[in-house]
Amino acid sequence: MLKRRQFLGGLTALSASYLLAACGGGGESSNASGKAAAATGASGAAAASGASGTSSNTTPTAKTSDPNSISMPPATSITDNSGNVWTLSGGSVYRNGSAAGNTFNVSLVLFYGGVIYHEGTGGQFYEWTGSGWVGCNDPRLGGTSADGTSLPASPYIIDKSGAIWTLTNGVIYRNGATVGDTYNVSLVLWYGGKIWHCGTGGQFYVNTDTAGHWLNCNDPRTAIAPPAGMFYGMNGHFDYTYTPQQIVSILKGMGCTSYRVGGTNTSNELNALVGLAQAFQSAGMTLIVLINQGVYDSNGNLLAGENAAYSQGYAVAQGIANALKPYGVTIYECGNELTRTNATVLDFTAAGTRASDFNNANWPVMRGVMRGMIDGVKSVQSNAKCGINFCVNDVGAADALWDGMQPDGSGGHPTVRWDITTWHNYEVYGDLFDVGTDGAQPGFDLPTYCKARYGVPFIVTEWNTGPDRTQAYRSNYISTKLGEYYQNRKTHNIQSVMYYVLDSGDQTYGIMINGSPLNPSYSAFQSFTAAHPDN
Structure with missing residues (x-):
């Protein structure tokens, strides 16, 4: 397990730029050698010098002109x-x-x-x-539509790229062209930076790309509040010199009620996890255990196919769950940044919004080890909750795993169904509630998307700014991000947000060193939790 994670030197955490790096709470290296993706932007309007247009008769009529026009x-x-x-x-x-x-x-x-x-x-x-x-567009139509705008209540919707959406005779049009195969559509909705639609049967769908792909989902407007009691979380490592009791005391002093730590089924790591589990059970606090199995074997070679990966994941997860079941551990995160290894992602600068961003040949190995870990836990604790971890904007991977798809677009493969969606959100990845896509195109509300698509709670298992930031900057970032997470927790089904990390051995990420708080970061965190109860 790495004591700390480092972003590549010289990269600036720009909005809508991505550093596709490993920032894990511990475990297998993601082999991140990515660079920040250029924020090229996308206007959504093609350059042209002619006067001839391509709009069809579905283009809406402009609003009344400005009296000064x-x-x-x-x-x-x-x-x-x-x-x-x-x-x-x-x-x-x-x-x-x-x-x-x-x-x-x-x-x-x-x-x-x-x-x-x-x-x-x-x-x-x-x-x-x-x-x-x-x-x-006709400038009299206005800019991006207000969140929640719907058809047919409104004559049209303008999305963030400037595309105009209309609904005619139950069929959806984008800039006058049909969007996939739609019919009997009763509602088109602009919400959280995405276009959704509902048919007469009540099933919702979300548009995922300009090619017209629609995925089934729930109504994104439904507010869901997860159980209270573990919202404020922290990351740590199994090999800290702090005793389990000291960690519990430190966390209580910060207002934290949950703690994430990773390990495998080796004896020394299991013993450390058991000690922590005992202490957290006695304190009535939540321990989230990261099962630190990756796609490589002990020699660094890719596991030999989906079946071998499944067996490896199953054995490790079963061993961990067997050891921790007596001590009240019920939440397991099955793998750390598995979509971001040399074997699984094709280009570290890709945001991950397309399944084609990932390695088709090695995909079954990743899928197998994920399935194995979930089944291994469930074989011991059928009521345990298993999370699958993603980072940056890997909805392309998440959707493909959930639906049993390969990156090449083929379907009918085994599905990966998790009980909790877990995500890493470092500052360089962008705002989680307006996270950008490839090319720094307009962002969308990722927790809303996940809530509607997968229907399970959402946990931010790692978040922080970059390692080069001053404590003053980090302090302000902590207060700002906690405020954003807190405001959205009861509508977006956000169960916990877990800061990375308790102690990194230096000032790159940790909030304390050898038991001494790093201020003003520590005070900012402590003050926020004291003023904003988890209820």
Whole structure:
């Protein structure tokens, strides 16, 4: 087990950039050699200089124009804020008497919000950039729709990329084109940065990509509150020099009620886990045990196929559960960042939102070891709760495992069904409630997505900022993130948020060193828990 995790030097934790690194609570290295993905952004509008458009008759009618806007026709000319005079002649746009780019068949020129736009006969709008035209929506439609906007109550929805969604005769359209195979749709919903729909039978579906794939889910608007009593958590290691009783005392002093620690079924690690379990049982606190089995054998070689991986995971998990069952441990996390090893992810800079981001050939090994750990625990404790861990934005992996899919798109494979969705959310990965996708495209609310897709509680088993941050920065980050987690805990089914880590041996991640608090970080954590009860 690693005493601490380090991000690659020189990388800055930029919003919508990703450092796909191992940041585990312990155990097998994720072999993270990733770099921060460039935040390229995506406007959702294709560049264009012509006036002809591609919109169909499903494009909604614009709202009433701004009273300060001017259009041709009926006006014969428009003077912009810089004094340039715009005219429309023969279907082409002119600026101060000279052709403004290559335009044709223009039916409307609009001055709106200080910007010049034009519309082609097909209904496509273009915005003047100062040197050319770029495709856009009719500016009178407004920007991104408010969260919770629905069809048919509203005439249209505009998502974060600028795409316009409409509903006609029970069929869903995106920018005038059908989105997958939909019919008898009674509701289209914009919620948590995603498009959802519901059919007349009451089944909800969520759109996962521009190709029109829909996955079945629950209504994302349903607020779910997990059981209280373990919300404030901390990570630690089995080989600390602190005694179990000292750890319990330290955690109580910080307002923590849960603790995550990893181990395998070797005798020294099992003995350490048993000692902790006994102490936590006596204290009435929750111990979450990370079963630290990966996709490699003891020699560092990939396990030999799904069956071998299943057997290995089963044996290790069964041994751990047998040892801990008498001491009240009922929550196990089955593997640490298994989607982020050299064997499982194709590109560490990928956000993980697509199943194709992962290694198809080695996928069965990962799936096998996950299934084995869950079944190994359940063979001893049928009522135990098993979590599967993901990080960055690995919903592509999570969905494929849940539905029995391979990264190549083939189905019918064994499913992995967990009782708790667990996630790592370091600052460099982005805001969990608005986490970005590949190319830094518009983000979405990840816990809402998981709540609707998998229907089980959500635990953030690791969170922190980067190792290079000052204690003052870390203190503010702790207060801010705890506030965000706390505010959303009872609507997003967030059962616990577990800070990484109690003691890292230095100031990179730990909140104390050798029993001495690192301030102001420690005080920020302690003050927040004292002022915000877990009830």
